[in-house]
Amino acid sequence: MGETAGFTIKQAAEQTALSEDTIRYYEKIGLLPEADRKMNRHRIYHGEDLRVMKMITCLKKTGMSLDEMKPFLGLTNDSDLTAYPDLQQKLLQHKENIQQQIDSLQMIIDVIDTKLTSGRMPDQCELAEPTKKMPRAQLI
Amino acid sequence: MGETAGFTIKQAAEQTALSEDTIRYYEKIGLLPEADRKMNRHRIYHGEDLRVMKMITCLKKTGMSLDEMKPFLGLTNDSDLTAYPDLQQKLLQHKENIQQQIDSLQMIIDVIDTKLTSGRMPDQCELAEPTKKMPRAQLI
DNA sequence: TGTTGACTTGAAGTCGACTCCAAGTTGTAT
DNA sequence: ATACAACTTGGAGTCGACTTCAAGTCAACA
Incomplete structure (x- = not known):
């Protein structure tokens, strides 16, 4: 259980300015992929997941709808x-x-x-x- | 039943760029006063009513919410x-x-x-x- | 053992501004 | 007589993006 193991949904929420509920909601509607799980079925997130969430946060601020932003989520920030x-x-x-x-x-x-x-x-x-x-x- | 008797809701809708449903809805939520009725219970509108509706149409286009525009509806266009x-x-x-x-x-x-x-x-x-x-x- | 606390789920509720519906009434035309 | 159009009503449904809720699971700690 070291710090390299990934992030809880709470930690992800803190780092991406999304709420935990919103993250689960985005997964449900397919904006985020299904998260990996720990043995206890809790979601676990990695750097790449956070990058996508931050991209969502950014695109959202530009007024883009959740549907519209789907095609962009595969890109890295400076691709x-x-x-x-x-x-x-x-x-x-x-x-x-x-x-x-x-x-x-x-x-x-x-x-x-x-x-x-x-x-x-x-x-x-x-x-x-x-x-x-x-x-x-x-x-x- | 001359032309001076007023306007039907349909005519009002045509002149104000609102739909009939919308006009009834505005009355329901108190944005418009309760309309006068003809003997057959149909709503009848007069020039002043149309003026208010047009004002609503205009203020709506400025992005004002229905609640926000209530105080303005007593004003004439050039008051x-x-x-x-x-x-x-x-x-x-x-x-x-x-x-x-x-x-x-x-x-x-x-x-x-x-x-x-x-x-x-x-x-x-x-x-x-x-x-x-x-x-x-x-x-x- | 029991009680937190963090997480899980599916489902329902929220917001504003309509929009649509079904059932009913009234007046006119054929 | 009967169809038809225009109107009436209350109430339900829609949209996007969440938010809230109730009930359940699981691991850690006293």
């Missing part, structure tokens, strides 16, 4: 994306979605500013419906 | 906000939330760009967790 043109394309697309989101939010700011300064709220509020799934994040 | 300092303050706060959202999304763009151009995904992905409720909208 060369140009070797995977499809992933590169997906990431570029994700970036463009976010850029569109920024543009749209800027339009909203303009509408609000118009109301705040000129007192006028446009009759036809020329903004589109919110899309079903857009990233949400916040400054640290 | 002077400076007469209502609390509402002005709320709207300013809403705007600042959106601005923070933009800043945060810009950070995400930067992280993704770093990966796309230098191939490096930061170990510590220095972005905060998504907040529970942030606006989502899209360009028209």
